[in-house]
Amino acid sequence: MSTPRQHSSTSPGLAKRNSKAVVSPAVSPQTPAPLPATDNREGWHAHWQVQGQPWRTEPEIDQKRQEELATRRAIVPDLEKGIYPFGGTKLTRADIEWLLATHENGRGPVYSNDGQRVDRVGLDLRGADLCYANLENLPLASTIGGLQHWNEWQLATEEQRKAAGVHLEHANLRYTHLERAKFRYAHLQAANLRYAHLESAFLFQAHLEEASFYKAHLEDTNLREAHLEGASLCLAFLDQGTTLDAAMLVNKKHGPLSLLDVHWGETNLATVDWSQLTVLGEEHNIQHKSAQGKKGKEEAYREAVRAYRQLAIVLQSQGLNEPGARFAYRAQVLQREVLWYQMVQPGARIQQRFQTLGAWLFSWFLFLIAGYGYKVWRSFLAYLLVIGTFMALYLRLDLHLVWYEALVVSMTAFHGRGFSPSTFSPGDPLSIAAAIEAFVGLIIEVTFIATLTQRFFNR
Numbered sequence: 001m002s003t004p005r006q007h008s009s010t011s012p013g014l015a016k017r018n019s020k021a022v023v024s025p026a027v028s029p030q031t032p033a034p035l036p037a038t039d040n041r042e043g044w045h046a047h048w049q050v051q052g053q054p055w056r057t058e059p060e061i062d063q064k065r066q067e068e069l070a071t072r073r074a075i076v077p078d079l080e081k082g083i084y085p086f087g088g089t090k091l092t093r094a095d096i097e098w099l100l101a102t103h104e105n106g107r108g109p110v111y112s113n114d115g116q117r118v119d120r121v122g123l124d125l126r127g128a129d130l131c132y133a134n135l136e137n138l139p140l141a142s143t144i145g146g147l148q149h150w151n152e153w154q155l156a157t158e159e160q161r162k163a164a165g166v167h168l169e170h171a172n173l174r175y176t177h178l179e180r181a182k183f184r185y186a187h188l189q190a191a192n193l194r195y196a197h198l199e200s201a202f203l204f205q206a207h208l209e210e211a212s213f214y215k216a217h218l219e220d221t222n223l224r225e226a227h228l229e230g231a232s233l234c235l236a237f238l239d240q241g242t243t244l245d246a247a248m249l250v251n252k253k254h255g256p257l258s259l260l261d262v263h264w265g266e267t268n269l270a271t272v273d274w275s276q277l278t279v280l281g282e283e284h285n286i287q288h289k290s291a292q293g294k295k296g297k298e299e300a301y302r303e304a305v306r307a308y309r310q311l312a313i314v315l316q317s318q319g320l321n322e323p324g325a326r327f328a329y330r331a332q333v334l335q336r337e338v339l340w341y342q343m344v345q346p347g348a349r350i351q352q353r354f355q356t357l358g359a360w361l362f363s364w365f366l367f368l369i370a371g372y373g374y375k376v377w378r379s380f381l382a383y384l385l386v387i388g389t390f391m392a393l394y395l396r397l398d399l400h401l402v403w404y405e406a407l408v409v410s411m412t413a414f415h416g417r418g419f420s421p422s423t424f425s426p427g428d429p430l431s432i433a434a435a436i437e438a439f440v441g442l443i444i445e446v447t448f449i450a451t452l453t454q455r456f457f458n459r
Contacts, residue, residue: 110141126145130171146165194216257281
């Protein structure tokens with residue numbers, strides 16, 4: 001049976017229009033929009049947005065560079081010879097963007113929040129030179145920047161370990177996603193890691209001297225034996241999975257680690273050798289803020305005081321009382337400097353200056369008498385000085401006394417709140433001296449008890 005012709009029921013007007021469509025030239029496919037000029041950064045950023053790659057900001061690298069990178073990416077790593085795809089190669093952000101876009105035959109970067117890609121491996125950047133590179137906000141999760149496996153590390157020589165470490169000195173890694181990155185022995189000296197995501201990253205023995213981790217996410221990050229000298233962990237986020245075992249916190253070249261407002265969570269701090277830190281980076285760096293004037297100095301001292309107190313509290317909460325007490329003492333010492341800058345601050349009222357002066361002098365008194373409760377030996381030294389001084393005075397006032405009698409008089413006056421036998425009259429110089437010593441003794445004893453109570457009972 002023949003099939004009815006479809007145009008038999010078509011109206012003449014519609015058939016006429018269709019006939020015109022048939023004879024009209026065929027419409028050619030839409031011509032792709034031209035790529036932006038090389039120097040048109042905004043145009044390239046918009047172009048990558050359309051392509052679904054919002055993390056890209058640089059112009060596409062030319063064909064020759066693409067072929068060169070593709071050839072290098074195909075190199076088979078050789079641990080013994082220290083050969084890696086990009087070992088010793090200077091890479092730029094544009095290079096990294098292209099490598100990410102074409103990673104695994106165009107599958108693209110590894111994203112930390114994609115459950116289907118958790119086991120994927122990121123770019124192999126072992127031995128690559130990315131010093132001073134701007135890698136801000138790039139998806140570099142699971143990047144390989146050092147030896148991956150523990151058995152490799154154990155069998156490798158020191159030179160082989162160094163050859164595998166990626167070089168990111170002074171690199172800009174703000175907001176960069178480096179979750180689960182393998183950065184054993186990586187070089188990130190003075191790198192900007194502010195707001196970076198380093199959750200579950202492996203930074204064993206990584207060189208992080210003078211790096212900034214401001215508000216960086218270091219949850220479950222392995223920083224074992226990492227070089228953190230001169231680095232800043234200010235406002236960084238840590239938790240119980242973060243490992244700081246045997247981390248190096250200070251040296252002469254880079255100075256100490258800064259720890260202001262760190263979110264410690266339940267990080268185990270017992271594995272850190274806190275004896276290596278005599279001062280925190282906040283105090284060490286105060287000299288660099290001298291150009292800010294007295295107001296800047298005061299704020300710098302305030303921050304240092306806060307950093308010491310915060311660290312002391314978290315250490316003591318984990319039973320680390322000795323290092324906690326040491327840092328609490330430094331906080332008290334620097335608080336005295338805060339009072340000084342408040343007192344000399346321009347524009348302060350006279351009454352405020354006198355009140356601050358009184359607090360400053362009292363702070364000095366507590367420091368000298370008892371070391372704010374942390375230097376108990378100073379109280380005993382003050383006790384001996386008072387006893388000895390008044391013993392000498394009694395010997396001078398009463399020539400009939402021998403030295404041991406004067407010692408008894410002095411100790412009795414100190415603890416007995418005065419010494420007035422029947423042979424003494426209230427106006428007698430010896431009685432006056434005894435009364436003065438009794439008052440001094442009272443002040444020293446009260447101060448000693450108060451400072452110890454403040455230290456041991458936090459009251």
